[in-house]
Amino acid sequence: MTDLTEFKQQTTEWLEANCPASMRKIQIRSEGVFGGKQFTFPSDDAKLWFDLMVDKGWTAPQWAKEYGGAGLSNDEAKILNKEMDRLGCRKPLIGHGLWMLGPALLEYGTEAQKLEHLPKIARGEIRWCQGYSEPGSGSDLASLRCKAEDLGDHYLLNGQKSWTSDGDKADWIFCLVRTNDEGIKQEGITFVLFDMDTPGITVRPVPLITGESHFCDTFLDNVKVPKDQVVGEIGKGWSVAKALLVHERTMMADIEKNMPKPKYSVDDYAKNYLASDDNGRLDDGLIRDRLAEHMMRDSAIKLTQKRAFEEGMAGDFDMRVATIFKYIGTEEKTQKDTLITDMMGMAGAGWDNENFSVDEQTKTHEWMSNKALTIAGGSSEVQLNVISKRALGLPEI
Amino acid sequence: MPLALNEEQRMLRDTARDFLQDNAPVGLMRQLRDDDNVKGYSEDLWQQMIDMGWPAVAIPEQYGGLGFGFVGVGAILQEAGKTLANSPFFNTVALGAAAIIHGGNEQQQADLLPKIAHGEMRLALAHEESNHHKSSRIECQCIINENQLTINGCKQFVAEGGNADLLIVSLRSQPTSKSAAGITLALVDPKTPGITVKKITMIDSRNYVHIDFSNVTISTDNILGKAHHGLALLDKTLDHGRICLAAEMLGGAQAMLDKTVEYLKDREQFGRKIGAFQALQHRAAKMFAELEIAKSAVIHALSAIDHDEDLAMVASTAKTLANDTYRLITDEAVQMHGGIGLTDEMDVGFYLKRCRVSIQSLGDSGFHKNRFATIQHF
Structure with missing residues (x-):
């Protein structure tokens, strides 16, 4: 316990010394740091706070150091979280990569995939989006039809994804595709990762009734995805997706917690x-x-x-x-x-x-x-x- | 305030459940009705409840009680609601004992509370004067003259009034019409000369009476709480009753939900269990969800009694949610049972009837939402 007491003391001291005052206020969505190639920081303080936390590995405190994290134990991460909450520190980085894909890769990814993607997520270099829903597959997600044709060393993707959150701002996508048309619908689904710059991808923001367009339609037209970007087993993508849903709920709760209290x-x-x-x-x-x-x-x-x-x-x-x-x-x-x-x-x-x-x-x-x-x-x-x-x-x- | 039962309370609940399921099934209630039983409850059952110490549950230990609090009373009533088990328990404890605990002087407490704890005294609250529950619109009049109190007027729909050994009567002691001041509560022996009790039969087959007071004269020693300033005590007593009645109602709602779901899994039409039809599934799911949130409002209110918190808001919330949930579930129970739900052979109708009477007792949802809004200043 003495180690934890010491850790707590050091953490508190470091946070107090390094977290800028403006980063200790409730943040609205437009002030969130999502990272990625297109991202511009909403303020200098946000950039400073982000850089300091990346250096500490505290954007993803529990991930191993080689994956860009700090390798903290459960107890240490809890202390860090609690202290950040107590001092009102904003999350230095948020988004689908950190909250959803990261945990899924840790559980289902190959070592090569972890080494390729996790550090870039933790350092906010790559912003991720999610390709699940399709025009005909909303509540009945497992009926998805986006087709992945096996061409030896790669898949050729054709189809459409809808409700891609911030698809126009993301660099990479984690996506559910159909690799098998036969049998139980859940069993022919595969979980793949690909660069949004891959030829054949068209992203179109969808204006909502609120006037905003957080979501996009994503069209896939002969998009090549190397087979080493399959997460988990081929045809077992549904399990990966279900595991991810748990993280989605944690993410929603985290967002809720950081929302400003109504006036x-x-x-x-x-x-x-x-x-x-x-x-x-x-x-x-x-x-x-x-x-x-x-x-x-x-x-x-x-x-x-x-x-x-x-x-x-x-x-x-x-x-x-x-x-x-x-x-x-x-x-x-x-x-x-x-x-x-x-x-x-x-x-x-x-x-x-x-x-x-x-x-x-x-x-x-x-x-x-x-x-x-x-x-x-x-x-x-x-x-x-x-x-x-x-x-x-x-x-x- | 705790929202989960502690170990002792869970034991009490489990004991009450087992005992009432075995000894007071709906069949007992049906028998009492078929026999035109005037009391509306079984003496044997009440005696067994006394032997188990139930009337003593909320009575302070110094007066021979168990000091278990009203969470315990609620746990028993919820189980009683499941089988529609009637007894003097609710009116004696939730209304009678509550009034004496909060308003009785030393003499009254020392005299009455041990008798309640030992099951030697049944109480009823004679308060309503019209078809609709009201807290302060009291016209039944009393004149306080030196050490005597003379009562004239009528009380209606007094639950367990025909069985009570002692009545708590709300009276207007100053003719200030509708104002809050000028209300006095009194303990009145129903055998006092000048009292006429008229039995009325309600659809839930329990005991209700109208009571007429004609120049009924009693000693001022029988005033409960302060003369002319009885409204706060009356409201607090009514809140105890509202919360405890809500607990009983949730028991009934739970039983009806369980029986209905069981029926949906059993009944077949169009070649399949009717529980496979989504039109019914979603309605049953809503009933379940509504019942669970109502339970939280009720346990919170029971807990508020035991922690001596202000009761008005939590009581009105608990009674409103219990009213609306019990109504939803009994209405749906009849509908989902179909034609058979309208037959006297099924138990469903017994719950439907008890539900209607309990909604009207101690305030329907309109009354309580109005009260809530008034307290919240909107």
């Missing part, structure tokens, strides 16, 4: 935008009812997460309950966004930044962008399937 609570919007009588009672009885109901349900959902944790500690947790969180949490969140924008009236439907405040634009934007919550990462309908099978034991459809 107003939901009932503030009622007071700011709606008329009340002399006793402070909202004139709109229906909104009043919806607001009370939302606040009650929101507290019950949060209490359920806390209860699950406590019952787990007490050894009295019914594992089936874990199946409800994605469904009920995201459904209530979208209800909340609808309620807030309803309370704002026309101010919850504004677009320009002259007539509407930053907060108004943000809320309207959230109402649109959070529609994705009940769709991405397993839609509500898929979640209900999971609850009915795993929690209730109802038969296959």
Whole structure:
């Protein structure tokens, strides 16, 4: 334990001495450091903080030193994380490479693949994107059809990928392709890596209802991928992808943790935008009812997460309950966004930044962008399937 | 505040589950109804509950209780809700004992709490005066004159009122109409001259009465809490009841969900188990999710009682979620059982009926959302 105590002390001292003050504030998405060939740092401090952390190997603290990490033990990494949280230090580097592909390569990659890709991820040299969904394969991802033809030393890829996050900004892609058309659909899928500069790739950003385009359509037209870029076994890409999904959830939780806390609570919007009588009672009885109901349900959902944790500690947790969180949490969140924008009236439907405040634009934007919550990462309908099978034991459809 | 049961509470829950499943299945309730049992509960069952020390669970140890708190009471009631087991337990403990623990003077506590703990005294709260639950709209009048208290008026829908050895009655002691001041709670022996008790039959087959007070005169020693300032005590007592009733309701909802899922796995139509139809699967999944979040609101509220926290918000949240969840699940249970769900032979209807009465008791969701919003100043 003395070693850990010493490590903690040194870590704290180093962080306090080296983390710039501006890097200890909550960051918004546009301030995130994603790395990659096209990336420009949002500030000098962000660049300084990034360089210092790369030198320490602390962008990927648990990866071995030869992979660009610091080779920290579990306990040491926990201490580093906790201290960074405590001091409010931003993550020096974020993104798909670090959070998703890295852990998958460590588990399934060859030594050559690890040595080729991991250091570049840890040093933020290469930015990665994910090629999973296709126009015909969303919730039913395993039905994907992007074709990989075996031509001896390489595969020839033809097909289309959709929802490629920041595909226009990424340098490399990890991608699911079909190497076998026969048998069970999950078994003909292979996990491959390739350079986005490979001839035959066209990337087209897709404008969303919010006006942003984080996602791209990626067209693959006779794209050559060397066979040494297959991760895991040929035809076993589904297992790699499933393992990665776990990391995706960790990533989402990490992003959530670093998000700025909302300026107003939901009932503030009622007071700011709606008329009340002399006793402070909202004139709109229906909104009043919806607001009370939302606040009650929101507290019950949060209490359920806390209860699950406590019952787990007490050894009295019914594992089936874990199946409800994605469904009920995201459904209530979208209800909340609808309620807030309803309370704002026309101010919850504004677009320009002259007539509407930053907060108004943000809320309207959230109402649109959070529609994705009940769709991405397993839609509500898929979640209900999971609850009915795993929690209730109802038969296959 | 803890949201998980500790080891003692889990043991109490498991004991209650085993005992009630074995000794008070829905069949017992059905029998009581078929026999037109006036009491609405089985004396034998109540005696066994007393022998196991249940009425003593929330009574402080100094008064012969077990000092287990209301999380324990909730655990028992949740199990009782599963089999629709009725007894004087809820009204005596969740309303009666709660009022005396929080409002009784030393004499009243020393006199009454040991009797409750030993199962020698059954209580009921005589409060409602209309079809809808209200906290402070009380017209049943009392005049306090020196050391005497004279009561005139009517109380309606008094649960377990026909079985009670002692009534707690909410009264308007100052004619200030609707204001919060001027409310007094009193302990009244139902055998006092001037009291007329009229039995009414409700769809859940439990014991309810209307009570008429005509120049009922009792000593001021029977005032519970402070004269004219009884509203806070009344609200606190009602909150205990709301939270504990919510626990019972979740037990009923759990049983209905379990029975319905079982039916979906058994019943075949169109050549397959109806549980294989996604239209039913998703609805069943929603019932499960709703029930789990309601459970958290209820255990949180029970825990709040034991930690002496403010109860208004948590009680209204717990009762609202229990109301909405129990209704969703019993309505869906009938629908998913199809025609057979409407037959008296199935137990489903018993839960549907109990659900309707419990929603209306101690505040429906409209009442509680309004209360919540008022407390939150919106």
